[in-house]
Amino acid sequence: MIQVAINGYGTIGKRVADAVRAQPDMEVLGVAKTRPNFEAETAIDKGFPLYAAIEEREHLFEEAGLDIAGSVDELVADADVVVDATPSGIGAENKSLYEEYETPALYQGGEDADLVGVSFNARSNFEDAAEADHVRVVSCNTTGLSRVIAPLREEYGVEKVRATLVRRGGDPGQTSRGPINDILPNPVTIPSHHGPDVETIFDDLDIDTLGMKVPATLMHMHSLNVTLEEEVDAADVRELFADESRLFLIPEHMAIDGSGKLKEYALDAGRPRGDVWENAIWEESISTVGRDLYLFQGIHQESDVVPENIDAIRAVLGAADAEESIETTDETLGIGL
Amino acid sequence: MIQVAINGYGTIGKRVADAVRAQPDMEVLGVAKTRPNFEAETAIDKGFPLYAAIEEREHLFEEAGLDIAGSVDELVADADVVVDATPSGIGAENKSLYEEYETPALYQGGEDADLVGVSFNARSNFEDAAEADHVRVVSCNTTGLSRVIAPLREEYGVEKVRATLVRRGGDPGQTSRGPINDILPNPVTIPSHHGPDVETIFDDLDIDTLGMKVPATLMHMHSLNVTLEEEVDAADVRELFADESRLFLIPEHMAIDGSGKLKEYALDAGRPRGDVWENAIWEESISTVGRDLYLFQGIHQESDVVPENIDAIRAVLGAADAEESIETTDETLGIGL
Structure with a gap:
């Protein structure tokens, strides 16, 4: 069994921990956290050994009545x-x-x-991680873009991609973030970091x-344009995407008009935390005008990288090949709405 | 003096009435309204003769203590x-x-x-209205797109335009509209009606x-891509736009990061209702990658068509040519932030 340590038990870390636990070939050795907040409490309740990410703060956990299994060094x-699922920039300090x-x-x-030497998306470059000890699982938006671009490149060739990413202001729990009642170009300068x-x-x-x-918290929304190297029927693109397990094509009859209903559907379906691990592509939106393909996709910023982290574990340890790993991850999590 | 009747005294109508009053060659003959709401009250206070748009409802105005000058037929x-500034679809009934x-x-x-035979944007096709008795002033978004496209076509030629319009859910007063905390592809199908x-x-x-x-009410925001017929420096595009009176380039030093601060600036500047009649283009956002031009622009849905309506009045009556009309309108309203 692969012993997995999870450093940082917030939005991503707690989801990765649950996903690791669901795998037949891995277990959670422990999770590290900086503060004894509600998530630390839940980690204990779930039976994940809890480690103090910062030694000087161990006493805070003790005062809160939470047992610490040890220091992050031991873990x-x-x-x-x-x-490493710590906030941006802390990962670099932990290296x-x-x-x-x-x-x-x-x-x-x-x-x-x-x-690191290798940035990772399971569908696109799984094998690259085999030669690295330090691998970066790309962000939610980059994951969402890569999953769509990979099959299009393979099938038709891609001349150019242009995407507008309408991003949620913060996650549901990020009460300090905005905007309120506003639409911000962000960044104002072009390109945003997502393209690079x-x-x-x-x-x-x-x-x-x-x-x-x-001012939304539930998901990001991409307005995507891909200029292909050949003219293609929209119906063919729909078929191509239907074969991709991590692309969910929202059928028109479901009457899902935005991220609110999409999240509600995921909750109704019994998914943990209402997570949407797949790109949620509105099937009706898939359109072609000459060589220009257009579509809308919702990207659940809290969860779409979770299966990617699981696959990256196997990739970096050489524990499985891409097909085998993706299949196991998808099956255990219940991916494929 | 051109005698102007305004049928419909809501978001657009009330602004057009004020703008007509500011012109040296026009006056407001009267405004027609269906209900004795706060806007009807203000019309009376401003001294605009008030007409009942629906005869059967005249008594409602009388009961509210508002004097009616006559029927809409007389007006x-x-x-x-x-x-005609009535809600969508009612204009057709009024024809x-x-x-x-x-x-x-x-x-x-x-x-x-x-x-109608002619759709109108002052910068793009003023002269076309001279031969028509019934003219449609295009919507706020179409106006905003046309104002940018016209100079680009003239100067460089345009191969293709791709735009994502992130639209406000409703105007500040439209309390029944949504969404709340959501991002909706709307319409889900592509293209939206704006392109046609x-x-x-x-x-x-x-x-x-x-x-x-x-979930925003203040302005629309466009993410615009124009593939030009030649490679151009972003600096040249900025200069081209700076010559256009209805394009306002937001300088970086103003630190205006979204529509909220933009509206606040317009209010601080003493503009009526904080109206932003111009396209508000973030100067830093104007970028070129080969022949691809990108920019962000804010479009104030409540007001950008107001100067266009004033120009359309002169165009349809043959009362001035494009240059003369636009100059008069801009000067009287104070356009050019």
Whole structure:
């Protein structure tokens, strides 16, 4: 069994922990957290050994009545692999710790691409991670873009991608973030970082991205344009996408008009936390005008990278090939709405 | 003096009435309204003769203590021109009334393009209105797109336009509209009506548009891509736009990050209702990648068509040429932030 340490038990970390537990070939060795908040409480309730990410704060956990299994150093030393799910920039600070104990590590998309040699998306470049000890699982938006671009490149060739990313202002729990009643070009300058980030997956891709922020918390929404190398029927693209397990085509009859109903559907379906691990593509939106393909897709910022982290664990340890890993991950999590 | 009747005294009508009053060559003959609400009260306070748009409802105005100058038939009969600013679809119903009295009429962008022979944007096709008695002033979004496309076509030639329109859910007063905390592809199908609508102004233009709705009320935001016929420096595009009176380039030093601060700036500047009649283009966002031009622009849905209605009055009556009319309108309203 692969012993997985999870450093950072917030939005991503707690979901990765549950996903690891669901795998037949892995177990959660422990999770590390900086503060004894509600998530720390839940970790204990679930039986995940809890480690203090910062030694000086151990007493805060004790005062809150939460048992600490040890220091993060011990956790890293004993693990086969660490998933670093700390806030952006903290992963970079943690890298020397992982190197000290020679524990392979996965970082999240908020870290700079040049922190590590390999940026990872399971569908697009699984094999690249086999040669690296430090791998970055790209961000939710980059994951969402890569999953769509990969099959299009293989099937038709892609001349250029142009995407407008209408981003949620914050996650549901991020009460300090905005905007309220506003639409912000964000960043105002073009391109946003997303285009160059997708190029860490496809290094020869021509892509321009524009970002905005709006007063919503549930999901991001992409307005995507892909100029293909040949003219294609929209129906063919729908068929191509239907074969991709991590692309969910929302059928018209479901009458899902936005991210609110989509999340409600995921909750109704009994998914943990109402997670939508797949790109949610509105089937009716898939359109072609000459070589220009257009579509809308919802990207659940809290969860679409979770299966990618699971696959990255296997990739970096050489524990499975892409097909085998993706199939196991999808089956155990229940991916494929 | 051109005698102007305004049928419909809501978001657009009340602004057009104020703008007509500010012109040296026009006056407001009267405004017609269906209900004695706060706007009817303000019309009386401003000294605009108030007409009942629906005869059977005259008693409601009397009961509210508001004096009615007469019926909408009398208003239309006496006017040189009618600006129909009624809700979408009602303009079409009113057309026969205007024809009955042979009064030239302007309609708003919510009406079908085929209701009339000519769709109008002052910067793009002023002269076309001279030969028509019934003219449609295109919608706020189509106006915003046309104003940018016209100079680009003239200067560089346009191969293709792709735009994502992130639209406010409703105007500040539209309390029944949504969404709350959501991002809706709207319409889900592609293209949105905006692209074909822009083609009523430029009939040979290749344009695809995608629409969304978000929980904001202040302005729309466009993520615009124009593939030009030649490679151009972003600095040259900025200079080109700086010469256009109805394009306001937001300088970086103003630190205006979205529509909220933009509206606040317009209010601070003493503009009536904080109206932003110009396209508000973030100067930093104007970027070129090869022949692809990108930018973000805010479109104030309540007011950007107001100067266009004023110009359309002169155009349809042959009272001035484009340059003369636009200059007068801009000067009297204070356009050019």
